[in-house]
Amino acid sequence: MDNFARLLKESWTLVEEDRDRLSGRFYARLFLLDPGLRKLFPVEMTGQGDRILDAIVTATQVMDDPESFDEYLRSLGRDHRKYHVDAAHYATMGVALLDALRSTAGTGWNLEYDQAWRDAYAAITATMLAGAESDENPPYWHAEVLTHERYGTDTAVLTVRALQHPLVWQAGQYVSVEVPRHLPQVWRTYSVANAPNDDNVLEFHVRTPAGAGWVSGALVRRTKPGDLLRVAAPMGSMTVDRDSGRDILCVAGGVGLAPVKAMVEELAGWNRARWVHVFYGARHADELYGLAGLEELVAAHPWLSVTPSCSDDPDFDGERGDVPDVVARYGPWTSHDCYVSGSAPMVRATLRALAEDEVPPQHIRYDTFGNL
Numbered sequence: 001m002d003n004f005a006r007l008l009k010e011s012w013t014l015v016e017e018d019r020d021r022l023s024g025r026f027y028a029r030l031f032l033l034d035p036g037l038r039k040l041f042p043v044e045m046t047g048q049g050d051r052i053l054d055a056i057v058t059a060t061q062v063m064d065d066p067e068s069f070d071e072y073l074r075s076l077g078r079d080h081r082k083y084h085v086d087a088a089h090y091a092t093m094g095v096a097l098l099d100a101l102r103s104t105a106g107t108g109w110n111l112e113y114d115q116a117w118r119d120a121y122a123a124i125t126a127t128m129l130a131g132a133e134s135d136e137n138p139p140y141w142h143a144e145v146l147t148h149e150r151y152g153t154d155t156a157v158l159t160v161r162a163l164q165h166p167l168v169w170q171a172g173q174y175v176s177v178e179v180p181r182h183l184p185q186v187w188r189t190y191s192v193a194n195a196p197n198d199d200n201v202l203e204f205h206v207r208t209p210a211g212a213g214w215v216s217g218a219l220v221r222r223t224k225p226g227d228l229l230r231v232a233a234p235m236g237s238m239t240v241d242r243d244s245g246r247d248i249l250c251v252a253g254g255v256g257l258a259p260v261k262a263m264v265e266e267l268a269g270w271n272r273a274r275w276v277h278v279f280y281g282a283r284h285a286d287e288l289y290g291l292a293g294l295e296e297l298v299a300a301h302p303w304l305s306v307t308p309s310c311s312d313d314p315d316f317d318g319e320r321g322d323v324p325d326v327v328a329r330y331g332p333w334t335s336h337d338c339y340v341s342g343s344a345p346m347v348r349a350t351l352r353a354l355a356e357d358e359v360p361p362q363h364i365r366y367d368t369f370g371n372l
């Protein structure tokens with residue numbers, strides 16, 4: 001690790017235990033510097049602060065990996081067009097961030113850290129702005145809800161049509177979604193659950209355990225056909241490597257099935273020679289909402305196999321246990337390309353199982369929603 005990356009990581013340890021205070025100070029300073037910025041943020045700010053800081057912190061922590069750094073930031077810049085942020089806003093946010101870091105870190109902070117964060121922030125925003133400027137798409141698409149199906153009390157599968165412009169994504173990517181009617185200016189990310197198509201139709205799988213997740217709650221319980229959503233730029237690097245001849249392992253937990261389904265649908269358009277194994281885990285059998293659809297794909301494609309499993313259902317007539325353990329039982333996976341999608345603990349456990357199996361890390365792809 002070079003000195004610059006070391007300074008960023010080291011200085012972050014001074015504030016990381018104090019995220020709430022850092023976030024509070026960042027916003028207080030930001031709105032003092034430019035009260036006009038307040039209107040770019042949702043009325044209710046709970047949780048919002050962490051999202052922006054998360055993005056900046058993730059960026060500083062991957063600075064020693066320039067390739068992923070560059071693509072991550074360019075897509076973040078494209079995505080941030082939905083907030084209508086411009087170069088002047090980024091400059092003001094930089095001042096607020098440095099002030100918040102200094103005052104939260106206290107006496108441990110020094111001039112070297114200060115300079116490292118200034119340089120990092122300048123590099124981050126330059127790349128984000130370059131990403132935003134190179135994007136010819138609108139900042140977001142209006143999207144009409146076409147269908148909305150509920151599975152149990154907390155899961156929904158919905159399809160939407162992006163209206164004003166072709167929306168180009170790659171199977172496995174995710175987009176942020178806003179429900180303007182119920183929660184203006186609050187955006188959350190969802191994986192697109194179908195392969196790219198000429199009809200501009202996107203499918204989403206949403207689950208919201210009781211009481212959690214405002215946007216997911218609105219999408220599951222309050223959204224209906226005809227409603228208008230907003231969808232922003234596609235992001236994420238969990239996409240099928242078409243140049244690889246390796247067979248494929250997909251591990252999906254719950255609604256983590258969404259990107260896996262999109263990838264399998266896309267593979268159906270061209271794959272002939274690669275075996276594809278999907279492991280699909282839920283807690284209870286009645287939560288395997290996507291199984292019937294997967295079985296239809298299995299019937300149509302001889303290269304596809306699907307193994308469902310349940311972790312908390314003693315009556316389930318199939319594999320039982322946490323999905324990473326089930327995957328480990330079926331190994332070795334050393335010669336496969338592996339794709340993992342689900343909650344952070346499930347992804348972590350799967351990465352551990354694959355590491356024990358000695359799968360080379362460069363053959364594993366996943367996107368993190370939340371800290372791994």
Ligand SMILES: NC(=O)C1=CN([C@@H]2O[C@H](COP(=O)(O)OP(=O)(O)OC[C@H]3O[C@@H](n4cnc5c(N)ncnc54)[C@H](O)[C@@H]3O)[C@@H](O)[C@H]2O)C=CC1
Pocket residue numbers: 190191207252253254255256257258259280281282283309310311321322323324340341342343344345346349366367368369
């Ligand atoms: N691209 C991605 O990575 C995507 C991720 N997601 C995330 O997937 C998650 C899905 O949540 P739910 O539908 O509620 O599914 P869930 O949390 O009920 O997960 C069910 C499956 O995950 C396994 N699992 C859960 N916790 C585990 C642990 N600690 N260790 C090992 N295995 C564990 C269970 O064995 C079961 O097979 C959400 O957090 C969502 O944000 C959703 C869509 C795409």
